Amino acid sequence: MDYNAIIRLKEIISKNPEKAAELEKLTAKIKRGESTGDTLKDFEIMHCSLDLLQGKTPIVDIASKLKVDEPVLLVHQHEEPLVYYMFPHRENDRTIIKTDLKLGILKSGLEAKIQGEYASILVIPTGKHVLNYSGREWEQKEGDLTLNWMDMFYLNNDLGDAFGINVRETNDHVRDQSIKIYAGREVEEYFTKGKVLDTSYVDALKMLGHEAPEKFKSAWEKKRSGDTYNLIFRLEGLVSKYNSLVKQIEKINKRAVGSDAMYASYQDEQELNHTQESIKSQLLDAVKLELYKEDKVLEFETPGKSIDVRKYITALCKQHGVKI
Numbered sequence: 001m002d003y004n005a006i007i008r009l010k011e012i013i014s015k016n017p018e019k020a021a022e023l024e025k026l027t028a029k030i031k032r033g034e035s036t037g038d039t040l041k042d043f044e045i046m047h048c049s050l051d052l053l054q055g056k057t058p059i060v061d062i063a064s065k066l067k068v069d070e071p072v073l074l075v076h077q078h079e080e081p082l083v084y085y086m087f088p089h090r091e092n093d094r095t096i097i098k099t100d101l102k103l104g105i106l107k108s109g110l111e112a113k114i115q116g117e118y119a120s121i122l123v124i125p126t127g128k129h130v131l132n133y134s135g136r137e138w139e140q141k142e143g144d145l146t147l148n149w150m151d152m153f154y155l156n157n158d159l160g161d162a163f164g165i166n167v168r169e170t171n172d173h174v175r176d177q178s179i180k181i182y183a184g185r186e187v188e189e190y191f192t193k194g195k196v197l198d199t200s201y202v203d204a205l206k207m208l209g210h211e212a213p214e215k216f217k218s219a220w221e222k223k224r225s226g227d228t229y230n231l232i233f234r235l236e237g238l239v240s241k242y243n244s245l246v247k248q249i250e251k252i253n254k255r256a257v258g259s260d261a262m263y264a265s266y267q268d269e270q271e272l273n274h275t276q277e278s279i280k281s282q283l284l285d286a287v288k289l290e291l292y293k294e295d296k297v298l299e300f301e302t303p304g305k306s307i308d309v310r311k312y313i314t315a316l317c318k319q320h321g322v323k324i
Contacts, residue, residue, distance in 0.1 A: 016053045023049050031117055043112035043120055047152040058155055059122070062181055063110040071187040071210065072124055074102040074145055077178040103138075103187070103204050104129035104145050122147040124181075130204045138204045147179065154179045188213055199223050224289065231286055232298055232307055235316065238279045245272040276320060283322040286313045292324050 023045060030042045044052065044059040051058050066072060079095040104126025111123040124145040130138045147155075157178040182190050191201040202212040202220040212220070249268045286292070294309040317324050 019053055020049075023052060030114065035114075039112040039114055040110060042114050043122060043149075046114075046117065046120060047149045048155075058152070059110075059112070062122075065183045065186075066106055066110055066124070067184055068106050068108060070106055070184045071205070071208075072104050072106050072126065072145060073182040073187045073190060074124075074147075075178075075180045075182065075190070076100045076102070077180075079176050098134040100134060101132040102129050102145055103132075103208070105208050105210050106183075118149060120149050122151075128208065130207050132200070132204070138200065138207060140207050151179050156180055188216075191216070227289065228291060228294065228296070228309065229298060231282060231289070231291070232309065232312070233300075235279065235282050235286075235312075236307075238275055238282065239316070242272065242275045242279060245275060279316070280320055280322055283313070283317055283320060287317065287322065287324055292317065 026036070026045050027049065030036075030046055035042050036045070040059050040063060044057065048056075048058050077097050077099050079097055081095055104124065107125045107127055109125075111125060112120065113123060114120050124147075126144050128140065128142050129145055131141050132138050154177040157176070188201075191198040197216055197219040199216065199220040202216050205212045245268055249272065252268065291309055291313045294313070296309045298307045298309060300306065314324065316322075
């Protein structure tokens with residue numbers, strides 16, 4: 001907690017001395033192992049006293065909006081120093097805000113585990129969840145979503161634009177954080193940026209075995225169709241180049257005489273290897289998209305040209321040694 005927060009805490013306590021004294025007594029009892037009879041309330045008293053003094057009930061509010069079988073999203077924003085890669089040791093007063101996401105499907109109500117003053121945690125029972133570090137691909141993780149007592153300092157703190165850069169004093173080494181919890185329709189709204197839908201939400205829900213809202217599925221299918229067409233188009237260009245190089249090398253080898261021919265063949269073989277690596281890279285993307293299962297025929301602008309996606313990707317994977 002920084003200096004300004006401590007000053008603010010003192011001001012709030014001075015305005016609510018009786019309530020502050022009551023909370024202090026309750027906190028002492030809970031630390032000794034006693035309970036109000038409600039573990040969520042115990043956790044709130046121990047770790048959210050500042051909110052309680054202002055008439056807020058953050059834990060109760062979280063519990064009230066969670067519904068079984070609906071998505072729950074934890075959004076963790078944190079400041080990191082903005083590194084100048086050309087001058088990594090250069091001191092600067094800029095920080096960039098990064099955003100990590102954890103998404104799960106609620107299995108039962110919010111729980112609090114009181115394990116001492118500095119080991120208590122809030123548990124959002126999801127069984128498993130998916131994690132996204134600063135815009136990377138979603139990763140599946142086992143276990144519930146949890147918040148520890150330290151997270152309460154940053155609950156609903158606002159850092160502003162998740163992709164902004166904050167200018168700070170060079171001697172201020174305190175890095176701010178924010179933790180926000182979204183549930184149900186709020187999660188859907190989070191992945192809706194104006195008229196643009198973040199289709200990675202569909203991928204995340206698929207990993208959790210949960211059906212995505214219809215509008216997200218439609219947007220995902222549209223994006224997938226475009227991605228499929230572009231990938232096949234790139235593959236067609238690379239395959240055409242690859243086949244042309246194979247024929248060219250065969251011709252050179254048939255009439256190879258002297259060092260010039262050998263040098264020409266070497267250059268072409270290097271280019272052939274590079275092209276094949278590019279093909280494999282595209283095929284790995286195709287496998288990730290599961291295009292080897294795609295029962296679709298793509299029609300191209302060239303009259304009469306069409307490609308059966310499933311057969312095309314399967315044959316190329318076999319030819320270039322890419323595992324399906």
